[in-house]
Amino acid sequence: MSVITTRREGEVLVVTSNNPPVNALGQAVRAGLADAMAEAAGDDAIQAVVICCEGRTFFAGADITEFGKPPVGPSLPEVIDAIEASAKPVVAAIHGTALGGGLEVALGCHYRIAVASARLGLPEVKLGILPGAGGTQRLPRVVGVAEALPMIVTGNPIPAAQAGKIGLVDKLVAEDGLAESGVAFARSVIGKADHPVSSKRTDKIGEIPSDSDFFDEFRKTQMRRLKGFEAPEACIEAVKAAIDLPYEEGVKKERELFGKLVTGTQSKALRHVFFAERAAAKIDGIPADTPVLPVKKVGILGAGTMGGGIAMNFLTAGYAVTILEREQEALDRGVSIIRKNYERSAAKGRFTADQVERAMGLLTPTLDMNDLADCDLVIEAVFENMDVKKDVFRKLDGIVKPGAILASNTSYLNVDEMAAETKRPGSVLGLHFFSPANVMRLLEIVRAAKTEPAVLKTAMDLAKKIGKVAVVSGVCFGFIGNRMLSPRQRAAQAMLLQGAKPWDVDKALTDFGMPMGPFQMSDLAGLDLGWDKANSKSETIRDVLCERDRRGQKTGKGFYDYDENRRPSPSKEVEAIIDEFAAKSGLEQRVFSQDEIRERLLFPMINEGAKILEEGMAQRASDIDTVWINGYGWPAYTGGPMFWADTIGLDKVVAGLKAHAAASGAEPDICKLLEDKAAKGETFN
Incomplete structure (x- = not known):
């Protein structure tokens, strides 16, 4: 079946994409759209065109799996130009998300209608590139520079209601019958002599001069987010081109900037990060038909900073939570902090007052461990001491219903030892949240020796539902992230003495x-x-x-x-x-260059990451990258520690480890996997 189909609704041609899961604009979709526009142009009975999509979303972007491969026509810019050049009005009917190339297609249409739940954006900057099919030139001409610039530079999508206010969407329509609404709208504009702002009808934008303070002020407000990234500055340059140049020349500038970025290291790194997060969700060795266990009620031991933060994740996602403390004062303090955190977020517009009350209404504070008996999942967030944790697991095993999952929020300790204290080791695993737990995206899921497949799959499913990026780790001291942190800290301390x-x-x-x-x-x-x-x-x-x-x-x-x-x-x-x-x-004192300090700190981390892979404690090198980017702030534009090592060359890492060990009078402890890959000229990713 063709991914693009057409049907006649009287004088309106309805063009529909059905390319699951997100209607990505791959070659077949582009060719289908081009053919549909040719069909409309060649038939006098057709007076207007509606472009819509089946499934859960409008075109959600380009097919990034095509990046780096030889291009196969028609290109997306060619298709969008053909849409825009149509003598007959073309209407984009948007639901789900219109992102990247999807929004660029919609911008090439003469009109855009959308359901209220839709979101529209140009997120290319998050992949280290910029919109490359006219988006940086069309969007400022449609909504103005002040509204377009943050959309292009931050990559954050906006809701349909906001898009309506700024002129990006011409009409909001009912959630049901979108195609029918598109046809009705198209009929209302047939025969109009002129259409709304079109890129080729406006030579330049006079709204804001490209040398105004507006751009410097914008940079200041975004400086923390933009630091180190190349693409945001290129986006600003492209928008300035829309101000200073006629559309045709502005598009040439956009393509030039796009070409530099897409072949650069940062874009490759950020695309790696994109795919790494998705790969991390795949668990080795688990049958596809493994069931997900039902979880409706969550218990948490400890109402301190970590326990309270963990509770907020589940409350926000709509789970009933019972939180346990030993003393009333600590319990009251913990509940009070949870409420204050919600109210602070509400003051910033992240929650409504009703949402805050709904979340707090799902929380049951208690001093009695027996109140955890009917929970489907219990997470302990008590003091990081093995004897304390073993005692907790023994007690939970005797109280919590059979079949419930018991989890430890440990940062370093052996989850197998905790599981051995129970009669249900298959139901035990680690859930290592990062502080502040209600903010940090990373969740290390620790797969113990006897953790059952359904328990692990359920934990991964829950992680997604509470908005976390989950990575599976084996049982070892510090798991993935903290284990790699240890040699870095030791190297830092050693340099102080030198x-x-x-x-x-x-x-x-x-x-x-x-x-x-x-x-x-x-x-x-x-x-x-x-x-x-x-x-x-x-x-x-x-x-x-x-x-x-x-x-x-x-x-x-x-x-x-x-x-x-x-x-x-x-x-x-x-x-x-x-x-x-x-x-x-008695060590010789000397001056360290910044490059040598970085090598002394980061190369041992790469070596430890290689050991983690060699031991099977991480499923893949990209999982390690995902941990460090989402849990420790490793700069995403380098792709993570293992991708960065691939970029600079594993032979350089090995040579550096040997040289720094010799300078310290120590024997190098280099992982065999790292040494072998370096010798063969291979990479981790």
Whole structure:
């Protein structure tokens, strides 16, 4: 069956795409649209055209699997130009999402109608490119530069109602009978002498001069999001071309900018990230017919920062949640913080007051563990201590109904040991949320030795429902993310004894694109995590800092000094403490370049990632990239640690590991998988 079909509704030709799952604009769809427009042009009985889609969405974008392959015509720009050039009015009837090339098709139409639930956007920037089929030139001419620029540069879609207000949608119609509404609208515009703003009817845009302060002010508001990314600046340049150049020349500029981006490293990295997140949802070794267990009620042990954040994920998604604490004061405080978090989000427009009350109405606070008995899933978020967690699992096993899933929100500990405390090890797994749990997208799902396939599949399904990006990990210390973090932290500490300063080490990583460096991260988390005042003997730099009450941001000083707004500055006191330890170590003091600091920090992470793959603790290298981008702020435009290693060359990583080990007088501990791949010129991805 053809992916594009046509049918006559009197004098209107209805062109329909049926290319599941999202009507991507692959070659067959493009050819079908071109043929349909030729059919309309060649038949005098046809007076108007309606373009619509079957399934759950309008065209949701180009087929990105075609990127990097030889082009097969007709191209999308050619098809859209043919639509726009039609002497007969063409109406786009939009439902679901009109994204990227999909919105560019709609912009080539003379009119756009949409159902209220539709969303429209140009998200190409998130793949490291820009709209390449006239979108940067048509959208500003239709809605104006002030409305078009944020849509193009941020890539965030807008709802149909907003699209109606800015002139992107001509009419909002009922959810049912979209094609019929399109036909009725098309009949109403047959014979009109002129249509709304068309790209070729407006030579240039006079609304905002390209040299106005508007663009610099826009950059300032978006600076944090744009830093390090190439595509947003190219998008701004393309929109400026729409202001300064006639449409035909502006499109040439758009194509030139698109060509540079699509062949660049950042776009390849961001496309890798796109596919990596989707690949992470696939679980090795689970039959396709494995059932998903029903989960309606969730229990959470611990109403602290982590427990409360986890609870919010489920409450927001509409699950009933019972949250347990040992003392009334802690329980009240936890519930109060959950409400404050919701109200803060509501004040920013993310929730309505009704949605806040609905979420809070699903929450049942309790001091009695027996109230968890009828939960379908119970997650413990108690103190990170194995004895404490084992005790919790023994108790839960005796209380919670058979068939329910028991999960640990541990960051490091062995989930198999916890499962062994129960009579249902097949129902036990790890759910490692990242703090703040109601904000961070990553969820590491820890597959224990005896976790049943249905339990793992249910956890992956739940992750999607609560808006998380889930990655499966095996049982090992620190799982994927924290395990790779450990060698980085050790390398950072080692450099302090050889002459590096904390702020120089941190700067090397923040310049690379990380949100913070190892010492900034330690100050944020608190230097006294796991530190025992009673047994502290000034044996490490951290011991001395904690003994002097330099415990991080919470005490106003840690590796850095902090002002009243928690802004950091280098500390003379810390420098003196480090110098004392360096002198005692007897190690040669030297200056590190920023490049060498980055290698010393990041190459051991790549090595650890290779060990994780070699041991089968991660299913694929791209899963590791997904963990680090979504859980630790690794810059997405590098594709993640393993993709970045592929980019710079695994031979360079191995040579660096050997050189840095020799400089420290140590034996290199290089993973065999990494060494073998480097020797063969292979990559992880």
